[in-house]
Amino acid sequence: MPSLIAKPALEGLVPVSHGGLTLSDAAPSRITSVAPFSGQEKAVTAALKKACKLGFPAPNQVLGAGGARIVWTGQGQAFLLDTDPTPLEGLAALTDQSDGWATLRLEGRGAEEVLARLVPIDLRPTVFAKGHAARTLLGHMMAVILRADDGALEVMVFRSMARTAVHEIEVAMKAVAARG
Numbered sequence: 624m625p626s627l628i629a630k631p632a633l634e635g636l637v638p639v640s641h642g643g644l645t646l647s648d649a650a651p652s653r654i655t656s657v658a659p660f661s662g663q664e665k666a667v668t669a670a671l672k673k674a675c676k677l678g679f680p681a682p683n684q685v686l687g688a689g690g691a692r693i694v695w696t697g698q699g700q701a702f703l704l705d706t707d708p709t710p711l712e713g714l715a716a717l718t719d720q721s722d723g724w725a726t727l728r729l730e731g732r733g734a735e736e737v738l739a740r741l742v743p744i745d746l747r748p749t750v751f752a753k754g755h756a757a758r759t760l761l762g763h764m765m766a767v768i769l770r771a772d773d774g775a776l777e778v779m780v781f782r783s784m785a786r787t788a789v790h791e792i793e794v795a796m797k798a799v800a801a802r803g
Contacts, residue, residue, distance in 0.1 A: 632725035632782045636789045642800025649728035651704040656718040658700045674710035685756045725785035730775035740795040
């Protein structure tokens with residue numbers, strides 16, 4: 624009987640560098656989808672504050688504390704990153720998404736210009752600052768984009784779209800680097 628071999632979503636695809644830009648793997652150790660049960664929103668926020676000094680994010684927001692983050696991903700839902708979701712049991716629908724997503728990190732001068740070629744939102748740091756997140760399109764793919772604490776951009780796409788996302792971003796990186 625054949626056995627499956629677990630492989631990271633971005634294995635062999637990154638890192639990629641062009642000009643002063645670098646695209647790398649930013650995979651969190653754990654991704655849990657959190658959707659508070661009806662009437663449990665305040666209890667979820669209280670449990671998050673007690674367990675990891677986070678609350679439930681407002682639309683288009685990322686909250687972080689002590690290495691853990693929670694990212695708004697849509698109405699009534701968020702991704703809890705790099706922390707144990709056990710304190711939320713019974714308060715929210717919790718789904719492990721760790722193997723379903725690829726997370727890319729784009730950094731360097733011109734990162735916003737790269738993604739401006741692919742996404743329909745304004746990612747300039749004055750508009751899309753630290754703590755911002757957006758669920759949007761990256762080319763033809765659904766993506767979650769967030770501004771990391773250090774100013775880099777993180778792009779989350781479905782694992783099945785990892786190769787396409789890397790290709791699209793790399794093409795845009797080359798174009799921006801060629802102008803520099």
